[in-house]
Structure formats: C-alpha cells, structure tokens
Amino acid sequence: MPDKNTYPVQLVQPDGRRVFDRAHSALVEDVGRDRLRAMYLDMVVARRIDTEATALQRQGQLGLWPPLLGQEAAQIGSAHALLPDDYVFCSYREAGVAYCRGVPPEQITPLWRGIAHSCWDADEYKMTNPAIVVGAQGLHATGYAYAAHLEGAEIATIAYFGDGATSQGDIAEALGFAASWSAPVVFFCQNNHWAISAPVRVQSATPIAQRAVGYGIPSVQVDGNDALAVLAVTRQALARARSGGGPSFIEAITYRMGPHTTSDDPTRYRTAAELELWRQRDPIDRLRRLLEREGLWDSDFEQEAAVKSDEVAARLRSATLAMADPDPMELFDHVYATPHRLIEAERGEYAAYLEGVRP
Incomplete structure (x- = not known):
C-alpha cells in the first residue's frame, strides 16, 4: 500500500528544525553525532566532486559531465542505508553514491573523458557503472535481485533513475516483473523536476510514486533534500527487500540546480525565480543547520570538511589530467x-x- 502520509516524509525542515514523525524517526533513532557528521562530509565531498568535474569539462578535459548539484541528500542519504553486500544499479548521475560505495575519485571520470567503456570494477564496489541508456538499469536491478533471491542471498538491490526515466518502457517492465516475482529491489526515483527540458508535470499527471501502486508495490514520497528522511525510508525499503517482502518504490522529491548535462542550457526552459526557490532548500545547508541547532557544529569540523573536499577534488583533477589516450x-x-x-x-x-x- 502507498504511504499514508499526505505529504512527503520529512524529518528535518529547511531551517534545521526536526519534524515530529514517530514512525519514521524511529528508523533513524541510532543516528547520532558521528553519523550525521559523516553524512554531511559525504554531501560536501559529493558537491566538490561535481563542481570539479564540471570545471574539467568546461576546460576541455572531459567530454561530458552530468551534474548532481542539489541532489546530494537524495544520494548520500540513500547510500548510507546500504549494506556492503547490497548491489547498486545507477543511472549516470550518481557520483555521490559511487563515492559512498568506496569508489576512489581517480576512478570516477575515465568514461566521461572518453578513454574507457567504464570507470570502476562493478564487482569490487557492488555498483554498476554509469548507464547512459535511460531506464535500462531498472530491468538489470530486477533481474539481479531475483537471481540473488533464487540463490538464497539475503541482500537487496537498488535502482536509481530520474523522473524522466519513469516514462520509459524499461521501468514499467521492471515494476511489473518485480511485483509479479517479489524481487528484492528498491526503485529509487530522484524526481529532480526536469527530464532535460521537459518538466515533471508532463511526465506524470499524478505523483510518480503512485505509479508503483498500480503494480501492487508499496511506495512513498520523501523530501529528497532531507538526508535524514531519505535515510529512514531507504532503510525501511531495503529491510523489506532483504527479509523477503518484495519490491518498494521511493520517490525522492529534489531539484537539479545545475544543467541536465554540461551540454545543456537550463536558462532556456526554467526561470531564475524557480532556481532561487530551490536554493533556499539546499540540502547541504539544511543538514548544517541541524548540526548547528544540536550543538554538533564547530570551526574545526568546518575546516575538516573544507580540507577533505579539496583533497578529493585535487585527486580527481590530477588523475583526470594524467589519463593517457588509449x-x-x-x-x-x-x-x-x-x-x-x-x-x-x-x-x-x-x-x-x-x-x-x-x-
């Protein structure tokens, strides 16, 4: 059944105040100072990876880059819910998830530089490489999940895709197969409001999460800029998959603050006022405000985040520039x-x- 919440699940407001939600708060009651700080660090690093890769593309060092600016909470919050043996099937924008899975910065750009068919060893990090074919990973995740179930492996798979991919037949087929065979897969839709230049309102006349209900798959909408809420609902869905409960569908409502890819000009189809509205809901600022409100923020930690993100960006840049043509x-x-x-x-x-x- 769909989640009973009329509005997307939210545990932290944009100003950093907590939201009273007994059911979902219980799913993250173990998340204290260290985990909150770790999530913040990962979000800052993910953004730094993104800005560095964007700069490299603008300087002619990458052929293309798909920015994740604004979607850090959706990626990091969900990635922190995964266990080591869970398997990730990504689209092309999940550099933040890749970083959380342990992919070194040096292995994030080979595909985008055009020197290799892939970036990292999928088996080593239990995460597939960037998938350019929109929606195909939904079928791959479902097949892998079902095979793992037949072998008795108590794992879950998760398939990341955007709102635009829900208009692809591959996602529809994956939902149908997963529901019919109770495949232990979590469908994670990052609804960033724009499928290139097509707004989400032309992708679906109803909330995207409701599409899963027609297949008999439990679904939930979550504030995709609230890392804690994303962690909670993803933990719930993954636990259901691992315990034999079958598939789930998560719609993380977020916003792509940058272009679709570096070949895109978003000023041609969206307004500055819309962008400013979502800047006020910045996911990194939100988690920082929570840390400040709860006395978990200090100048030393702020410096640690800056140093860590610069270090990762430097590794990514130097490795990219050193990549020889094959x-x-x-x-x-x-x-x-x-x-x-x-x-x-x-x-x-x-x-x-x-x-x-x-x-």
Whole structure:
C-alpha cells in the first residue's frame, strides 16, 4: 500500500528544525553525532566532486559531465542505508553514491573523458557503472535481485533513475516483473523536476510514486533534500527487500540546480525565480543547520570538511589530467565475453583504416 502520509516524509525542515514523525524517526533513532557528521562530509565531498568535474569539462578535459548539484541528500542519504553486500544499479548521475560505495575519485571520470567503456570494477564496489541508456538499469536491478533471491542471498538491490526515466518502457517492465516475482529491489526515483527540458508535470499527471501502486508495490514520497528522511525510508525499503517482502518504490522529491548535462542550457526552459526557490532548500545547508541547532557544529569540523573536499577534488583533477589516450584498437576489447566474428571483422577493418588502407 502507498504511504499514508499526505505529504512527503520529512524529518528535518529547511531551517534545521526536526519534524515530529514517530514512525519514521524511529528508523533513524541510532543516528547520532558521528553519523550525521559523516553524512554531511559525504554531501560536501559529493558537491566538490561535481563542481570539479564540471570545471574539467568546461576546460576541455572531459567530454561530458552530468551534474548532481542539489541532489546530494537524495544520494548520500540513500547510500548510507546500504549494506556492503547490497548491489547498486545507477543511472549516470550518481557520483555521490559511487563515492559512498568506496569508489576512489581517480576512478570516477575515465568514461566521461572518453578513454574507457567504464570507470570502476562493478564487482569490487557492488555498483554498476554509469548507464547512459535511460531506464535500462531498472530491468538489470530486477533481474539481479531475483537471481540473488533464487540463490538464497539475503541482500537487496537498488535502482536509481530520474523522473524522466519513469516514462520509459524499461521501468514499467521492471515494476511489473518485480511485483509479479517479489524481487528484492528498491526503485529509487530522484524526481529532480526536469527530464532535460521537459518538466515533471508532463511526465506524470499524478505523483510518480503512485505509479508503483498500480503494480501492487508499496511506495512513498520523501523530501529528497532531507538526508535524514531519505535515510529512514531507504532503510525501511531495503529491510523489506532483504527479509523477503518484495519490491518498494521511493520517490525522492529534489531539484537539479545545475544543467541536465554540461551540454545543456537550463536558462532556456526554467526561470531564475524557480532556481532561487530551490536554493533556499539546499540540502547541504539544511543538514548544517541541524548540526548547528544540536550543538554538533564547530570551526574545526568546518575546516575538516573544507580540507577533505579539496583533497578529493585535487585527486580527481590530477588523475583526470594524467589519463593517457588509449590505443585505438582497445575500442574492441571487452565488448563480448568471448570472441565474436563481427567484432573481429570490425577490428580488422578499423586496423586497416588506421593504416590508411580503405576496407
């Protein structure tokens, strides 16, 4: 059944005050000073990764970058709910989740620099690489979750996607399969209000979370700029999956404060007033205000956050600039797990082309 809350779950208001919500607060009652600070640090670092990668693209060092500015609470809050054996199926914007899964900054940009088909070892970090095909990861997550269930593994999978992806057939098929076979998967929709230039109102005439109800999947809306609330509802959904309760759907209502990708100009389709409204709901500022209100903020911690984020950004930048162009023939490596006649033929044709010989 859908969550009974009329409004999205919220545990921290934009001014840092806590919200009385007995049911959801109980899910994060163990979250004290250390965890709150850790979440804040991860959010600051995620934003710094994003701004550094954006700058690298503007300087011609990356071919493309999909900014996550404004979505830090949705990513970090949900990532902190995951256990080491849980498996993440991401879209192309989850650099913050990747950082929380332990992916080193040095491994975040190879794909975006255009020197490799992927960035990191998916098995090592239990997280897939950026998926450019919109919505495909929903099917991948569902299949993996069902296979894990058949093998008796008590894990959950989580599929991240945006509001625009809910208009793709892949997500609809994934919801149907997951519901029919009780796959232990959490569908995590980051509703950032814009599918490139299409506003969310043209994606769905009803709240996106309600789409899952038609499949018999429990759903909930959460304030996606409230890291604590996101942590609570994601913990609940993941626990349900691990215990055999089947799939869940989370709609984290947030906002993309930057462009869709660095090739996009958001000023062409949204107003400055709308952007300013959401800047006042900045997820990092909100968590900082909570820390300040509860006496968990001091100048030393502020300095620690600045130093940590600068260190990560420096590692990302230096590693990106040091990435050498690969041998052109590597384009055909790792396309298939076993030799393939078509790939071998194309490899030969391309080698001849590089030698200046027409095929």
